[in-house]
Amino acid sequence: MRIVDIRVTTHPIASPIRNAYIDFSAMTCSLVAVVTDVIRDGRPVVGYGFNSNGRYSATGILKERILPRLTAADPASLIDDAAGNLDPFAIWDVMMANEKPGGHGERSVAVGVVDMAVWDAVAKIEEKPLATVLAERYGAGTPDEKVFVYAAGGYYYPGKDVSALQDELRSYRDRGYRVCKMKIGGAPLDEDIERIEAAIEVVGGGENLAVDVNGRFDLKTAIAYAEAIEPYGLFWYEEIGDPLDYGLQAAMAGIYPHPMATGENLFSMQDARNLIRYGGMRPDRDWLQFDCALSYGLVEYMRTMAMLREHGWSPRRCIPHGGHQLSLHIAAGLGLGGNESYPDVFRPFGGFGDDQTVADSMVDLSTLPGIGFEAKSDLIPLMHDLAR
Numbered sequence: 001m002r003i004v005d006i007r008v009t010t011h012p013i014a015s016p017i018r019n020a021y022i023d024f025s026a027m028t029c030s031l032v033a034v035v036t037d038v039i040r041d042g043r044p045v046v047g048y049g050f051n052s053n054g055r056y057s058a059t060g061i062l063k064e065r066i067l068p069r070l071t072a073a074d075p076a077s078l079i080d081d082a083a084g085n086l087d088p089f090a091i092w093d094v095m096m097a098n099e100k101p102g103g104h105g106e107r108s109v110a111v112g113v114v115d116m117a118v119w120d121a122v123a124k125i126e127e128k129p130l131a132t133v134l135a136e137r138y139g140a141g142t143p144d145e146k147v148f149v150y151a152a153g154g155y156y157y158p159g160k161d162v163s164a165l166q167d168e169l170r171s172y173r174d175r176g177y178r179v180c181k182m183k184i185g186g187a188p189l190d191e192d193i194e195r196i197e198a199a200i201e202v203v204g205g206g207e208n209l210a211v212d213v214n215g216r217f218d219l220k221t222a223i224a225y226a227e228a229i230e231p232y233g234l235f236w237y238e239e240i241g242d243p244l245d246y247g248l249q250a251a252m253a254g255i256y257p258h259p260m261a262t263g264e265n266l267f268s269m270q271d272a273r274n275l276i277r278y279g280g281m282r283p284d285r286d287w288l289q290f291d292c293a294l295s296y297g298l299v300e301y302m303r304t305m306a307m308l309r310e311h312g313w314s315p316r317r318c319i320p321h322g323g324h325q326l327s328l329h330i331a332a333g334l335g336l337g338g339n340e341s342y343p344d345v346f347r348p349f350g351g352f353g354d355d356q357t358v359a360d361s362m363v364d365l366s367t368l369p370g371i372g373f374e375a376k377s378d379l380i381p382l383m384h385d386l387a388r
Contacts, residue, residue, distance in 0.1 A: 001036065001037060001038055001079055001084070001085070001086070001125075002036065002037050002075035002076075002078070002079070003034055003035065003036055003070070003075065003078060003086070004035050004036060004037050004044070005033075005034075005035040006032065006033070006034050006035070006067050006070060006071065006114070006117075007032065007033045007035070007386050007387065008030060008031065008032045008033075008059055008062050008063065008067065008113075008386075009030070009031050009059070009386055010028050010029070010030055010031075010057040010059045011028065011029055011030075011031050011050075011057075011349075011382065012027070012028050013027050013028065013029050013053060013346050013347075013349060014026055014027050014028075015027065015345060015346070016157060016158060017155035017156065017157055017345060018155060018156045018157075018186060019155060019156070019183045019185075019186060019212070019214040020183060020184065020185030020186040020213055020214045020215075020216035021185075021186075021214045021215060021216050022054075022214075024053070027053060027054075027056065027346075028056050028057040029050050029051045029052075029053070029056075029057050029349060030050060030051055030057040030058050030059045030062060030109075030110070030113045031048070031049075031050045031113075031382065031383070031386055032048065032049045032050070032062070032113045032114055032116075032117045032386075033046050033047070033048055033117065033383065033386045033387040034046065034047040034048075034049070034114065034117040034118055034120075034121050035387060036086070036121055036125070038121075038125050040124065040125075040127070040369075045121055045124045045125055046121065046124075046383075046387045047116075047117040047118055047119070047120035047121025047122070047124065047370065048116070048117050048120050048371070048373050048383045048386075048387075049112075049113045049114060049115065049116030049117030049118075049120065049293075049326075050113060050116065050293070050324075050349055051109045051112060051113050051293050051294060052291050052293045052294050052321065052322035052323075052324060053322070053323075053342075053345075053346045053349070053350070054264070054265075054294075054321075055106070055109050055294055058106050058107070058109040058110035058113060061106055061107055061109075061110040062110045062113065062114070065107070065110075066095050066107075066110045066111060066114060067114075069094050069095060069097055069098075070091065070094055070095060070114070073094045077090060077094070078090055078091050078094065085122050085125050085126065086118055086121055086122050086125070088115065088118045088119055088122060088297075088298065088299055089299055091114070091115075091118050092111065092115060092296070092297065092299040092300075095111050095114060095115075096111065096296075104266075104267040104268040104270075104271060104295070104296075105267060108267040108268060108294060108295050108296045108300075109267075109293075109294050111296045111297055111300075112292060112293045112294055112295060112296055112297040113293070114297070115292070115296065115297020115298055115299055115300075116292075116293055116297060116298070116326050116371070118297075119297075119298055119326070119371070120326075120370045120371045120373070121370070123369055123370045123371070124369045124370040126369070127369045128369055129143075129329065129365060129366060129367060129368065129369065129370070129372065130326070130329040130330075130333065130370060130371050130372075131143035131144075131328075131329040131330075131332035131333035131365055132333070133333070134329065134330065134332075134333025134334055135332070135333040135334075138302065138333070138334060139333050139334050139335055140335060143329075143332040143333045143365065144331070144332040144335065144365075145332075145364070145365065146362040146363060146364055146365070147328055147331045147332050147336075147338055147339055147362065147363055147365070148179075148319070148337065148338030148339070148361055148362055149177070149328075149338055149339050149340070149341040149358060149361055149362070149363045150177060150179035150180060150181055150210060150235075150319075150338070150340065150341065150361060151169075151172035151175075151177035151179070151180045151181065151341055151342075151343050152180075152181045152212075152323060152340050152341060152342050152345075153168055153169070153172065153180065153181065153182065153342070153343070153344060153345060154168065154169065154180070154181060154182020154183050154195075154199065155182075155183050155345070156183060156186045156187070162194060162195055162198045163198075165182065165195055165198060165199060166198050166199070166201065166202050168344075169182070169199055169202045169203060170202050171343075171344075172343055173202065173203065175343060175358060176357065176358030176359045176360065176361070177341070177343070177358055177361050178203075178204075178208055178360050178361035179203070179208050179209070179210065179235055179361045180199070180202075180203050180208065180209060180210070181209070181210040181211070181212055181235075181238070181340075182195065182196070182199055182209065182210075182211055182212070183211075183212050183213075183214065184196070184211045184212065184213055184225070185213040185214065185216040185217060185221075185225075186216070189224060189225060189228060192225075193228055193229075196209070196211065196229065196232065196234075200232060205233075206232035206233040206234045206235070207233055207234070207235055208235060209232070209234055209235055210234060210235040210236045210237075210238060210261070211229065211234055211236075211237055211238065212238040212239060213225075213237075213238060213239055213240050213241075214239055215239045215240075215241060215242050215243055215265065216241075217240050217241050217248075218241065218248075219241070219248050219251060219252075222240045222241055222248065222252055223252075223255060225237075225240075226240075226252065226255055226256040230256065230257065230258065233258060234258060234259075235259065236258070236259040236260055236261040236286075236287055237252075237256060237258065237259070237260050237261070238260070238261040238262065238289070239261070239262045239264065239265070239289075240252055240260065240262070243262065243263075243264075243265035243266055244266075244271070246274060246275060246277075246278040246279040246280075247278070249262060249275070249279040249280055249281065250278065250279055250280030251280070252280070253279075253280035253281065253282055253286075254280065258285070259285045259286055259287060260281070260282075260286050260287070261286065261287035261288070261289055261319070262275070262279070262281075262288070262289060263275060263288045263289040263290045263321075264289040264290070264291050264294070264320075264321030264322075265294075266290060266295065267294055267295040267296065268295060268296065268300065269300055269303040269304045269307055272288075272290055272295075272304045272307065272308075273304075273307050273311075275288075276307070276308065276311045276313065277311075283312055283313045283314070283317060286317065287317055287318070287319050287337070288308070288313070288317055288318045288319075289318075289319060289320060289321045289340075290304055290318065290320060290321075291320050291321040291322040291327065292320065292322075292326065292327065292330060293322050293324060293326060293327070294321075294322070298326070298330060301330065302334075305318075305334065315334055315335050315336050315337070316335065316336065316337040317337055318331075318336045318337055319331075319336065319337045319338040319339060319340065320336065320339055320340065321340055322340060323339070323340040323341050323342035323346065323350045323351070324349060324350070325352060325353070325366075325371045325372055325373065325376070326371055327339045327340070328352060328363070328365070329365075329371055329372075332365055339363075341358070341363070347378060348376065348378035348379040348382065349379060351376070352366075352372075352376070353366045353368075353372050353375030353376050354375055354376060354377050355375050356375070
């Protein structure tokens with residue numbers, strides 16, 4: 001058994017949407033195929049991976065640093081002989097060889113892309129869904145049968161008024177999502193409050209609506225919004241300030257009584273640990289959104305989970321960012337609290353398999369081996385093209 005080829009390309013996920021900080025008019029992602037010499041149904045097993053939205057493609061780092069290390073490595077050093085499979089932890093060590101500590105960012109995205117593809121291949125070689133592999137190896141033995149998901153959207157579009165926002169959220173509700181998320185902070189406070197109230201009319205109550213600032217606010221603005229939205233009892237108030245401003249986050253914990261969420265832009269176990277140490281996050285109500293596809297992959301994510309347990313946090317307080325199928329398998333296999341979903345944006349990478357259904361914000365799992373990309377008819381052709 002060995003990896004015989006690793007292929008990478010850049011794919012556009014551009015869209016005319018914006019949040020409080022950036023627009024997505026030039027957004028890209030990296031797509032990787034890890035080709036093995038294992039044959040299933042007459043074809044080589046291929047694992048696929050890509051990075052989550054919000055960070056641009058890391059193809060340059062992949063081609064210049066990460067992939068050359070893997071191709072130069074002894075193929076036998078990348079195999080777990082006891083399991084008769086690829087060894088994601090050994091592969092991770094090779095990818096990170098000769099990298100100094102710190103500087104988490106784009107290289108964490110590059111490693112995360114390959115890590116996703118490796119785990120997809122591992123589960124395909126075992127002929128099991130990845131959630132099952134994770135539950136058997138590292139979890140409770142069996143994965144959760146269903147996973148909580150919320151519909152992420154509510155972006156600022158050119159010319160999009162309140163009624164258009166309501167139509168969007170209504171479409172998510174019609175597709176089975178009870179909880180929805182919208183962007184705030186990209187308009188004046190009074191305008192955002194109008195949008196929030198209009199959204200609540202559709203979703204049926206503040207407890208079914210999350211709002212996301214994307215790190216835009218300083219403390220004064222964060223407090224002003226907190227005071228304005230507190231009466232609504234929202235599902236959460238997300239990424240209020242800069243992701244590394246733990247002092248602001250801690251200050252908000254003493255001001256805002258309802259759930260907060262953050263962590264999607266922390267790309268290592270060490271940064272996640274600093275959030276837990278210094279960010280005032282409350283394990284009885286707040287949510288952690290670390291995204292393995294942006295933060296060195298599942299190997300690093302499991303280190304983050306171990307750290308959280310040491311600090312008294314339940315995995316059920318984790319709802320990863322990204323809206324991709326890998327996080328869905330991680331949520332089911334490791335017993336997390338749920339997963340983000342992008343029903344309409346960032347296609348074809350957002351969303352779940354064509355055969356998966358959502359009811360009352362709970363989604364069922366694919367039974368396909370691996371991560372289940374093969375059940376996503378708008379995505380798998382791109383992957384197959386890369387692997388040919």
